[in-house]
Amino acid sequence: TRGVGKTTVSRILAKSLNCLGPDGQGGITAEPCGVCAACSAIDAGRFIDYTELDAASNRGVDEVQQLLEQAVYKPVEGRFKVYIIDEVHMLSTGAFNALLKTLEEPPAHVKFILATTEVDKVPETIRSRALRFDFRKITESDIIERLKFVISEEKIQAEEAAIKIIAKYAR
Missing domain, CATH: 1.20.5 (Single alpha-helices involved in coiled-coils or other helix-helix interfaces)
Incomplete structure (x- = not known):
């Protein structure tokens, strides 16, 4: 469903994984502080370890391979690299195949969030390797x-x- 907060929740999850806490000593948390360097950078769209890919505009294998090439490197600023692929159902078959290999054995420092309004268009091979959360209005x-x-x-x-x-x- 459109407009239910999938991207917003993805950003909150990225903050939860990378939050330093207001005192700079925090760890992974269910309630990110919103004020530390990591939380502020994610909110401002300048956290280097958080990437949003709009699959409606970047649906090809080249775009996904470029993202996956970056994923092998350790995070620069945070604990985790977090990648959201929005409208993931729009990816090409080749892009899904490229993504599948990494989803089978993801690096420990990488988290993928696959957001879609049409889950049935996401191949079962991808869906079976993901936790699913259904959002509703x-x-x-x-x-x-x-x-x-x-x-x-x-x-x-x-x-x-x-x-x-x-x-x-x-x-």
Whole structure:
């Protein structure tokens, strides 16, 4: 499903794997600090060990091979190199075949995130080597409930009608 946060979650995962913590002493965490050098660099799009590849625009074997050639090298800044291949279902057959070899025996310092809106178009040989997480759109009522919680916690005034409008357009 489009617009459910796949790329955002990928960035959070990259931060979780590479977060140094606000004191610079942190390790892998479920709650990245968002302020250390690694978290800030990922947010700014300048963390050298995090790469996003849009397979809709870069679907060929050459692009994937170039990415895989970089993957063999140890991380420069972080603990892990994290590669997200967005719209992975758009890769060519040759690109999938090139990727398969690395997915079978990935380097310990590399994490691949394969995001797609059409999982059935991803070859079974690729899917069988990955953990699968299905994302779905959040319901309008869940958005309203969360907004009300945040408004209450932050002690903000908001009209019910405004909350409903925000929830409607947030979907």
